[in-house]
Amino acid sequence: MGGQAVFSGEHEQLRKAVRAFVEKEVTPCVAAWETAGRIPRTFWRRLGELGLLGLDFPVAYGGSGGDFLSSVVLGEEMARCRSGGVAFSVLVHTDMSSPWLVRYGTEAQKRRYLPRVLSGETVCALAITEPGAGSDMAALATRAERRGDHYVLTGRKIFITNGVHGDLYFVAARTGPATAERRHDGLSMFLVERGLPGFEVSRTLDKMGMRASDTAELAFDGYAVPAESLLGVEGRGFQQLAAGLQRERTMVAVLALSGAAQALEDTIAYLRERQAFGEPLAARQVLRHRVAELATDLEAARQLVYHAARLHAAGEECVREVSMAKLLATEVANRVAYHAVQLHGGYGYMREFPVEGFFRDVRLWTIASGTSEIMREIIAKRLPL
Ligand SMILES: Cc1cc2nc3c(=O)[nH]c(=O)nc-3n(C[C@H](O)[C@H](O)[C@H](O)COP(=O)(O)OP(=O)(O)OC[C@H]3O[C@@H](n4cnc5c(N)ncnc54)[C@H](O)[C@@H]3O)c2cc1C
Incomplete structure (x- = not known):
């Protein structure tokens, strides 16, 4: 993904490291984990060892002291592993549950749980x-x-x-x-x-x-x-949860979009390779235009997601923007999944092609963490309707 203006040099360093880790230690394992229906304990501890479970947690509790955008980088790179389930599990732990401990926990609760949450011994x-x-x-x-x-x-x-x-x-x-x-x-x-x-x-x-x-x-x-x-x-549980939901929804938008970007990259590679009627499919204008349209949708959604993420990172009011970002990103990602399978033809329907898995995974995103209908409801309440 692009977005130089959003991320600092440090974020980009982190991205490089996480991408290398994902390519070397995650992607080769995802088929086995998908079959097992879980990710192994050793993987959680490896994430802990690498410091990836507490990127924006305070240093005093063993975190890295980074900002929310570091977590966005983690989400983007984990989503490229070609298993939505692995990325989702990890981000539920790092972004959708444990941050509440930092935000609302007593000193005793933090001391009791955070070290094991950050080392990967405790899964949230x-x-x-x-x-x-x-x-x-x-x-x-x-x-x-x-x-x-x-x-x-x-x-x-x-x-x-x-x-x-x-x-x-x-x-x-x-x-x-x-x-x-x-x-x-x-x-x-x-x-x-x-x-x-x-x-x-x-x-x-x-x-x-x-x-x-x-x-x-x-x-x-x-x-x-x-x-x-x-x-x-x-x-005050509802009010506390509502405050954390903006982080969760931004992260869902990030996961959906980054997975979709990966699926589109896979599709482009396939179109360049697959021959039909004496030339690569990538030479067909109708298919090129389809890909151009999807890339445009992705870019538009990405800019809105980054805008929402920046507002959230700065502690600004962002319910409207986050809801819009979650709505647009998850709907666009589903559109990309539909066409990625279509552009692969029969192979897109086969388990051995990652777009098949993405098509099934991405369906969750317009449902979990607040459905598209609920996002529209939240947005509508903030319009002069
Ligand atoms: C794989 C998976 C993982 C999940 N992980 C977690 C988790 O870790 N923790 C957790 O707590 N939850 C989790 N969820 C739950 C998820 O957040 C809920 O499924 C989601 O919020 C929708 O709630 P519901 O399923 O009860 O649907 P319902 O609320 O019953 O909605 C059914 C349909 O009605 C629509 N609808 C409902 N109300 C309105 C309205 N007012 N106006 C218009 N339309 C409306 C919805 O948009 C939807 O289309 C997960 C769900 C799945 C499928």
Whole structure:
């Protein structure tokens, strides 16, 4: 990807290092991990060793002290590994769960968890969605009732990435009632460790794509969470989550776009090589124009994503821009996937060609982390409609 004006020399150095690591140590393994339905523990520890699990975490806790754009670089380069599931798993850990610990954790919580989160010994998952509540977060029904020095957690979570093999779960639960005017009140966040009675992975979910990332249904049945595992302020869970969602959605846009850019590169290579009617397909004007159109869509979406990422990195208000970036990037990436398969002909439908996997993986992005419909809703609310 381009974008010299967005990234500093240091970012570009990081990009070079991550790209070399991905080419040498990730891409050759993704087929095996896709089949296994998970990424191995040794890989998490390798990421930790390389310092890639805490790029913008404070140095005091073992992070690299970089900025959010370093994480964007990580997302872009991981997404080039040709397995959406690997990139998704890693970024759920680095960008969609553990940052909440830095932002809302107490000193004791940070000291307890961050070293292992950054070394890759502890894998993180974010557990918000429930069988009866996805887009409508206020409808969450998992309850956390205070009893003395702990809370008792009861309920179910679904579609939880890293949920099957994770260690530390950032769980949203209801600690108090919602009111008719303030439906989002009464939610809280908890740090939940696996391995104690009352908490089980009730199902490993089988899915269309993202196969290297494990996805769980979780059941809490009277699970006792110590009161000191409350993350942030009781009853303010929704507000805390809403603040972090801009980072998560920007990252989803980054992953979708970078994967699409890779798929387009693969397609161009294929068109140059594949002969039909006595010449390479790349010589056909109708196909060249299709590729030109997709490259233009990608570039437009990329500029919007970088704009949103810069606003977020600067701590500015960016809900509108992030929602637009997530909407456009994920829709464009799906369009690229459709045409990448089409331009490969029958080979595009075969498992041995990476565009086949991308086509399945990319379908998630207009759904997860807020659907396209919800993005349009958020944007519409910020227009003078
Ligand atoms: C592979 C995978 C991984 C995931 N990982 C995680 C994870 O790690 N942690 C986690 O907490 N969640 C995770 N999710 C959940 C994901 O974020 C939700 O699936 C998503 O938010 C949509 O919620 P839902 O599935 O309940 O759909 P619903 O909310 O039931 O929506 C169904 C359809 O109705 C539309 N819709 C809903 N409300 C409106 C409205 N007001 N106006 C217009 N249209 C509307 C939606 O856009 C959608 O098209 C994951 C999902 C998948 C598939």
